[in-house]
Amino acid sequence: MLYRNLCLFLGYLTFFNLKNLLQACLIGLLFLTGCSTTSDVNKPYYKPFSSPVPGQVFIPSGTFSLGSSAEPDVLEQFSQSKKISVAAFFIDQTEVSNDDYREFINWVRDSIAITNFLEKKDQYMVKKKPSDPAGTLEQINWRIVGNGRTIWGKASRKRNPRLDEMFYKQDHLFNKKGDLDTRILKYSFGIFDYEEAFRNRNNLAKTQSDYTYRDTINVYPDTTVWIKDFANLANDQMLKSYFSDPAFGKYPVVGITWKQAKAYTIWKTNMLNNKTRGLSTTRKTVTVRLPSEAEWEYASRGGEDGMNYPWGNALHGEKDCLMANFKVAPGNYVADGGLFTKPVRAYKANKYGVYNTAGNVAEWTENLYTSSPQGITGDLNPRLLGVNDNARRVVKGGSWRDAAYFIRSASRTFEHQDTARSYIGFRTVMSAPVEQSIKK
Known part of the structure; x- marks a missing residue:
């Protein structure tokens, strides 16, 4: 056995x-x-990742030809192509909408009301620690503020008569009596210049504050761009309604300077970090920013390197429909289905799930503008930064007022960072963790 x-x-x-x-x-x-x-x-295995920022999609690391297209360029500034590599990042699927930006406006409005005009603001503040009442930074508890109804309701307005100081007391140039005085909507922020700090790293006499650019700006969109940008144009209805009318809520915000777009990213960063890690944290887990020119173009192409547009080389798609919102021919703005802008999810997304990087509104990038960026930047995560007040910034994507040539992924132009236009908006990005895989 x-x-x-x-x-x-x-x-x-x-x-x-x-x-x-x-x-x-x-x-x-x-x-x-x-x-x-x-x-x-x-080659590492590639799979999509989720962004902690709502509405963003994952863009894997990869290599592409910055500035390339399927046809030769007739303008010298568009004729330079350079093979580069870009690290993984997340990008907004859509341009920042009026509804998105209005959250920022309302936050600034409520902050000013609580800080400067409420009789009793303690109910809206983070309670100080009993063990250190003097050392706790005064901070608004946004979980209590919510959508602001407790501030702006009739009962609160009656208890806090000074809130009336935030509104026009008589008709103004473009506003009526009782409208919010948007001139008071100012936001303060700081931008740390890492490159300047690195160049002066041996100067021990300087501190972080010496390399931090600080500014306070009005953040309300310039609605007068609908008149300023076009001579002798009957456009007063757009001036009156585009940002304020809820019907335009899902349309891209315009009339935004580069500085205002930058301020939005800083506010968004702070709000997401407070929500993620608690109200009184100083540690950042999320950093929202504007895309570099390279990141923007890479995401726009959707993996289609060398093509004219995010979807390919033809302007028409299925059923001979135009694929974007642009100026189809001299005097013809409506053949694509839109006279001015279209909703941020109009038309088909590219292969990465990104909408409207061709046409609709052109978009701010982080980069300083130079006519020959390929010659002064490297081939790995290239960008050109600076905080000069008079700086020109790269604008990508073309808009509803541009001909097809200017909505190509390779096309680039510029605008001064303190100038707002009726055809320039923006979207945001966030760097992905280094360990996340590259495109297969």
Whole structure:
């Protein structure tokens, strides 16, 4: 009996080893036949990741030709192409809408009301720690403020008569009596200049504050751009309604300077971090920013390197429909279905799930403008930064008022960072963690 059991055990062990050996051979065979080159073996597995920022999509790391197109450029500034690599990041699927930007406006409005005009503001503030009442930074508790109804309701307005100081007391140039005085909507922020700090790293006499650019700006969109940008144009209805009318809530915000767009990213960063890590945290887990020119173009192409547009080279798609919102021909703004802007999810998204990077509104990028960026930047995550007040910033994507040539992914132009236009908006990005994989 003992002999029989020993034989069965040895037979099972032999079968088990043969089975494992066969599996190992099959796995090895798959590795040998699955990759045509040695380099393929080293390519990490690619899968999409979720952004902590709502409404963003993942863009994997990759290599592409910045400034390339399927046809030769007739303008010298568009004729320079350069192969570069970009690290993984997240980008807004859509341009920032009027509704999105209005959240920022309402936050600034409520902050000013609580800080400067309420009789009793303690109910809206974070309670100070009993152990350190003097050392706790005064901070608004936005979970209590919510959508602001408790501030702006009739009962609160009656208890806090000074709130009336935030509204026009008589008709103004473009406003009526009782409208919010948008001139008071100012936001203070700081931008740390890492490159300048690095250049002066051996100067021990300077501190972080010496390299921090600080500014206070009005953040309300310039609605007069609908008149200023066009001579002798009957556009007063757009001036009156585009930002204030809820019907335009899902349309891209315009009349925004680069500084206002930058302020929005700083506010968004702070709000997301407070929500994620608690009200009184100083540690940042999320940093929202404007895209570099390279990031913007890479995301716009949707993996289609060398193509004219995010979807390919033809302006028409299925059923001969135009694929974007642009000026189709001299005097023809409506053939694409829109006279001015269109909703931020109009038209088809590219392969990365990004909408309207061609046409609709042109978009601010982080980069300083130079006519030859390829010559002064590297080939890995290139960008050109600075905080000069008179700076020109790269604008990408073209708009509803531009011809097809200017809505190509390769096309680029500029605008002064303190200038707002009726055809320039923006979207935001966030860097992905370094360990996230590259495009397969």
